[in-house]
Amino acid sequence: MGRLFGTDGVRGVANTELTAELAYRLGRAGAFVLTRGKDKAKIVVGKDTRISGDMLEAALIAGILSIGADAVRVGVVSTPGVAYLTRSLKADAGVMISASHNPVADNGIKFFGGDGFKLTDQVENEIESLLTGEDQMPRPTAGDIGRAEELPDASAIYADYLKTTISNRFDGLKVVLDCGNGAAYQLAPTVFHQLGAEVIAIHAEPNGVNINVKCGSTYPDVVRDAVLKHGADIGLSFDGDADRLIAIDEKGQLVDGDYVMAILGRALKAKGELANNTIVSTVMSNVGFVKAAKEIGIELVRTAVGDRYVMEAMREGGYVLGGEQSGHIIMLKHNTTGDGILTALQLTDVMVGEGKPLSELRSIMRSYPQVLVNVRVSSKAGWDQNAAIQEAIRSVEAELGDEGRVLVRPSGTEPLIRVMAEGPDEQIVQEFAVRIANVVRKELGARG
Incomplete structure (x- = not known):
């Protein structure tokens, strides 16, 4: 069996891979490791x-409960909401049940420590090790069993914090919110309405099976069409657990994570609040973002793809802003994980x-x-x-010069080599990417 914990908790098809039995065992093992025998x-x-x-x-x-820990059921709330509530309630740990932007058949279990941060690989491995072999963890009885x-x-507590x-208040603004029929469906419209905005909420009627179905942050054209239809000032689109944001401007133009980091970074820098004048981003960030950061005097720290790597670099370097092109934006001054609604508020506040x-x-x-x-x-x-592959990469890089870049990397989960080329002309970068891909295919042998 491979490692149970992936890049963002334990995920799988619910009731097939991620079963109730596995969830029970994860509850026991997670509670045992994260509470360290603490009473109640x-x-x-x-x-x-x-x-x-x-x-x-x-x-x-x-x-x-079977370990003797108490559970606080907070219902439907965003992943960053769980992280915040774990800290504010002084809980020993938090757990979010979600598969983010994945289809409804999938689900996941993601743990947070008492500090609101996601677990390290070491702690996840400790939990996973308890799931093999005989269960020898405690089984308290009588009054020592936990209570739920x-x-x-819970959502109101988090909404009050976000505000x-x-x-600034948002009086006079017309805002379209695509809630993806997910965790943002009540929280996001409530916060923006309380701040005075005229709210047009779409995909805010979850029925258990329509989460992420042709809506939310992976379908930005949906919120774009609504912005243009209603003449809105901004469109804000969230994924299933609302830890990601994609925005649309009043002209219908995409504002992805790179744009958001550039806008927020400049605003924080102007106020003297951008620690070390640095933003942490992944290697997938657009070269346009790199150039923009340089022009406004902001340094970049680049990491591997994945918000956990962004977070690691932020904590190590004491940075306050980081994220991914996909819309995971981390603002460590306010929360300990990517937060779509927080990001939406911060972006609107700058406007x-x-x-x-x-x-x-x-x-x-x-x-x-x-x-x-x-x-x-x-x-x-x-x-x-x-x-041969390295020579193909060097050749394309030489032709692109400072006006583009090449990124070749293996998939972490599939037998794939991903070839990305970036530059000012789409047709030319298409040709460059295909040129490298053909060499990879020849050298490593295509399958299927």
Whole structure:
């Protein structure tokens, strides 16, 4: 069996791979490791709107209670909401049941420590090690068994906190919110309405099976069409657990994570609040973002793809802003994980504070065309030592010069080599990407 924990918790098809039995065992092992035998420890449990959430929540909580820890059921709330509530309630751990932007059939279980941060690989490995072999963890009886309690106003507590992170009200703004029929469906419209905005909420009627179905942050054209239809000032689109944001300006132009980091980074720098004048981003960030950061005097720290690597670099370097092109934006001054609703509020606050439409703020950078070609190979081994592949990469890099870049990397989960080329002309970068991909295919042997 491979490692159970992936890059963002334990995920799988609910009731097939991620079963109630596994959720129960994860509840036991997670509670045992994260509470360290503390008497009447407390663990916060939240979920998104997937139909399988009820089943997994019941099993997970049963496991937690069987160790002797108490569970605080906070219901449907965002992943960053669970992280915040874990800290604010001084709980010993938190758990979110969600598969983010994945289809409804999938679900996941993601743990947070008492500090609201996701677990390290070491702690995840410790939990996973307890799932093999005979279960020798404690089984208290009588009054030592844990209790479950509801926190019915959990979303309101988090909403009140979110409003304290900004400086302006949004009176007079017309805002479209695509809630993806997920965890943001009540929280996001409530916060923006309370701040005075005229809210047009779409895909805010979850029924358990419509989460992420042709809506949310992976379908930006949906919120774009709504912005243009209603003449809105901004469109904000969230994924299933609301830890990601993609925005649309009043002209219908995409404002992805790179644009958001550039806009927020400049605003924080102007206020002297951008630690070390540095933003942490991944190697997938657009070259246009890199150029924009340089022009406004902001340094970049680049990491591997994945918000956990961004977070690691931020904590190590004491940085306050980081994220991914996909819309995971981390603002460590306010929360311990990527937070779509927080990011949406911060972006809108800059608009209002500077008195500029989002299209003008967006002009801080130009997004260069990116072309990605996936090459299925017989083996990924040795790709980075292959002389022909490396020469093909060097040749393209020389032709692009400072006006583009090449990124070749293996998939972490599939027999694929991903070839990305980026530059000012889409047709040219397409040709470059295909040129490298053909060499990879020849050298490593295509499958299927």
